[in-house]
Amino acid sequence: MTRSSVTDLEDDLRTLFASQAEAVDVAVTTTVAAPCWSLLPTNADAPSGRRRTITIAAASVAAMFAIVITLTTLGRDAEPTDVRAGEQSTLSVSTPEPIDPEPTDPEMTVPTSAVPAAPAVDPIDSVDEFRRRVEDVYRAPGARALFGDVVIGEASDVRTSPDEPRGYGVNVVAANGARGGIATGDQLLPLGRPETAPGETVIEPVALPAGIEEGVMRDSGRTVAVTLRGHDQFVTLVIEKVDTGVTPSMLIPIAAAVLVPPLPAPTTGPGVSDLGRFDATVLPDGFFETGVAETADPTSTSVTAHFLTGTDQQALMTGRRLNVTTVRNADAAAVMADIGGQPGIRTLDVRGYPALIQVPFSPSLEPTTALSLVWSESPTMVVFVNGRGLTEVELVAVANGLRPR
Amino acid sequence: MANDEAVVIDPADCFETFYARELTGAVRLAALLTQSPAAAEDLAQDAFARMLPRWGTADNPAAYLRTCVVNACFQWQRHAGVRRAKAHLVAAPNHVDFVAGELADAVAALPHRQRAVLVLRYYADLSEAEIADALGCRPGTVKSLAARALARLQKEIQR
Numbered sequence: 001m002t003r004s005s006v007t008d009l010e011d012d013l014r015t016l017f018a019s020q021a022e023a024v025d026v027a028v029t030t031t032v033a034a035p036c037w038s039l040l041p042t043n044a045d046a047p048s049g050r051r052r053t054i055t056i057a058a059a060s061v062a063a064m065f066a067i068v069i070t071l072t073t074l075g076r077d078a079e080p081t082d083v084r085a086g087e088q089s090t091l092s093v094s095t096p097e098p099i100d101p102e103p104t105d106p107e108m109t110v111p112t113s114a115v116p117a118a119p120a121v122d123p124i125d126s127v128d129e130f131r132r133r134v135e136d137v138y139r140a141p142g143a144r145a146l147f148g149d150v151v152i153g154e155a156s157d158v159r160t161s162p163d164e165p166r167g168y169g170v171n172v173v174a175a176n177g178a179r180g181g182i183a184t185g186d187q188l189l190p191l192g193r194p195e196t197a198p199g200e201t202v203i204e205p206v207a208l209p210a211g212i213e214e215g216v217m218r219d220s221g222r223t224v225a226v227t228l229r230g231h232d233q234f235v236t237l238v239i240e241k242v243d244t245g246v247t248p249s250m251l252i253p254i255a256a257a258v259l260v261p262p263l264p265a266p267t268t269g270p271g272v273s274d275l276g277r278f279d280a281t282v283l284p285d286g287f288f289e290t291g292v293a294e295t296a297d298p299t300s301t302s303v304t305a306h307f308l309t310g311t312d313q314q315a316l317m318t319g320r321r322l323n324v325t326t327v328r329n330a331d332a333a334a335v336m337a338d339i340g341g342q343p344g345i346r347t348l349d350v351r352g353y354p355a356l357i358q359v360p361f362s363p364s365l366e367p368t369t370a371l372s373l374v375w376s377e378s379p380t381m382v383v384f385v386n387g388r389g390l391t392e393v394e395l396v397a398v399a400n401g402l403r404p405r
Numbered sequence: 406m407a408n409d410e411a412v413v414i415d416p417a418d419c420f421e422t423f424y425a426r427e428l429t430g431a432v433r434l435a436a437l438l439t440q441s442p443a444a445a446e447d448l449a450q451d452a453f454a455r456m457l458p459r460w461g462t463a464d465n466p467a468a469y470l471r472t473c474v475v476n477a478c479f480q481w482q483r484h485a486g487v488r489r490a491k492a493h494l495v496a497a498p499n500h501v502d503f504v505a506g507e508l509a510d511a512v513a514a515l516p517h518r519q520r521a522v523l524v525l526r527y528y529a530d531l532s533e534a535e536i537a538d539a540l541g542c543r544p545g546t547v548k549s550l551a552a553r554a555l556a557r558l559q560k561e562i563q564r
Contacts, residue, residue: 009555009562010527012508017528020503021433024442388450 123166123233124184124259130168131155134182137257138172146250148175158185166233184235184258201248203228209253211260217248226251230259322398325384332376339374350375350399357392371395420460424453427467431474437524438478440503440513448477468538471529475521475539482517511561519554522547 124130131152137143138150153171167185203215203226212230219225225238226248237255327335336356339345345356355375371387373395383402387395431452436445452473456466463469503509512520518540525536533544540547 005559006555009559013512013523013527013558016506016508016512017437017524020437020509021528023503024433024436024445388447 123231124168125166127155127157127168130184130258131170133258133261134170134172136261137182137254140254140257143254143257146254147172150174153181158183182235182237182255182258184233203249203252209256209260212252212256215252217252219248224248224251226255228252228255228259230256233259235259322388322390322395323384323386324398324402325386327382327384328380330380330382332379332382335382336374336376348396350396351377351402353377355399357395373399375399420457423460423466427470428453431470434471434474434524434529435478436503437528438475438517438521439481440520441481442503444481448481449474451477468535471525472539472541475525478521479517507562508558511558514561515554515557519550519557522550523554526551 124133134152134155138147138152143150151173153173155168155170158167158169165185167183169181169183171181200216200218203217205214208215208228212228215226215228217224217226223238223240225236227234227236235255235258237251336354339356340347345358348355348357350373353375355373357374358372371390371392373385373387374382376382383399385395385399385402387398390398428449431449432445435448435452436442439445439448452470455473455477456463456470459469460466503513512523515523521540522536525531525539526533531539533547536547537544
């Protein structure tokens with residue numbers, strides 16, 4: 001590196017930082033406080049040991065791509081077996097090619113308690129039930145975003161005799177004509193092996209959807225696949241990669257939904273859109289609404305948040321802000337248990353329901369740590385209320401004032 | 406917050422005055438350190454909150470605030486994995502990202518201590534001693550971090 005190049009680089013850095021700093025003014029006026037991180041587990045609360053995170057970004061993938069499903073093993077002899085039903089041929093992934101592993105995050109540390117508890121789910125015990133679940137999965141918004149309108153082939157029982165473990169398979173054709181399918185059964189390798197095969201990556205527990213106990217994903221270069229186990233059954237989903245950006249982790253929520261169907265959307269209680277109906281009289285002086293954000297993931301979890309902040313000098317100085325976030329289709333009991341197990345959390349009542357609040361908090365109006373409150377009024381809905389520069393009395397008053405539409 | 410040595414802190418300054426004067430700089434510094442404008446305001450607020458109980462005891466409030474911002478940003482970086490893992494549980498706040506570019510991307514990819522040294526040197530215009538004070542390390546470490554960061558940027562850009 002020559003002196004002049006260093007000087008040039010230094011000048012470029014000064015210019016870059018100056019321009020980025022200028023841009024922050026715009027960002028600050030449109031941004032709001034993070035909704036509820038302070039209630040969620042942190043590294044400080046986590047047990048020792050590093051874990052890897054797997055980002056599930058299925059909803060962001062716009063391209064159609066081929067789907068090809070195979071059974072790696074459905075029989076007790078653990079031999080690869082093609083899905084026999086349907087009109088489309090299948091791709092075998094029984095001998096996956098080596099691939100680059102998913103990027104790891106050495107900073108990732110999450111307590112095992114973050115893994116949601118498994119709700120009770122009936123096993124798949126017939127071809128009809130299997131076909132119905134596959135249809136439901138592909139009709140879900142997350143799967144439709146990935147695959148479009150799929151054509152589902154004839155589902156079949158792949159057993160050669162009634163004495164063999166259950167096993168069902170079906171081929172699927174994506175909207176762009178690409179082949180695909182999905183399979184499930186009592187036995188599917190490679191799960192349960194002490195070590196993974198080349199190209200396989202064990203899915204960390206934190207990345208597994210509720211009800212899924214373990215999983216392996218593979219990227220063979222031409223195909224990506226995921227195999228999951230939950231409720232003593234397995235599911236394997238293999239995708240032919242005809243577009244870039246498709247990773248096995250994108251398949252996790254879709255494959256999991258076959259074994260553990262998503263919880264139904266709540267019909268009562270404060271909902272996502274219900275947050276637009278605050279009783280304004282419960283808000284502390286100086287607050288006003290600054291925006292709404294909404295997200296959805298492939299398992300139909302959707303979120304909306306309203307952000308409120310102070311306007312006067314005192315509110316500005318103390319950074320008085322208020323966020324309300326709802327999480328739909330979350331396993332509310334698991335979320336509450338997860339948060340409740342963290343240090344510095346105590347309980348109280350909100351709207352007649354058990355709630356958790358983060359402590360310590362400021363008994364007077366001081367800009368100390370953020371206050372966070374969470375409660376649930378249905379098995380599939382969690383409400384977070386976060387305040388900064390608020391007293392507990394104010395925060396709870398706001399929470400109690402939230403009214404379902 | 407940049408060039409804080411040129412700012413005369415009036416002992417009679419109240420915290421509100423200090424806050425009003427330093428807030429923008431603190432938010433900008435946090436944004437550059439984390440490369441996340443969305444998180445910067447919260448981190449700056451946290452830094453002010455940590456400082457308030459000690460107001461009046463710090464010889465150089467601006468430097469104290471800067472250290473609080475740097476520490477808050479480091480802590481934020483350490484929890485990045487947890488936030489990503491829980492991202493599907495919460496709403497995505499509206500935010501504006503920095504404009505991507507060859508150098509910007511390379512800076513964003515730097516380890517956060519290396520990036521912090523560059524930001525404090527080339528944005529805040531701090532001396533090595535001041536950077537070392539903010540990072541809680543020796544000036545020699547600052548030199549080393551800066552050299553490695555520049556070399557890495559140079560390599561990335563020439564690639």
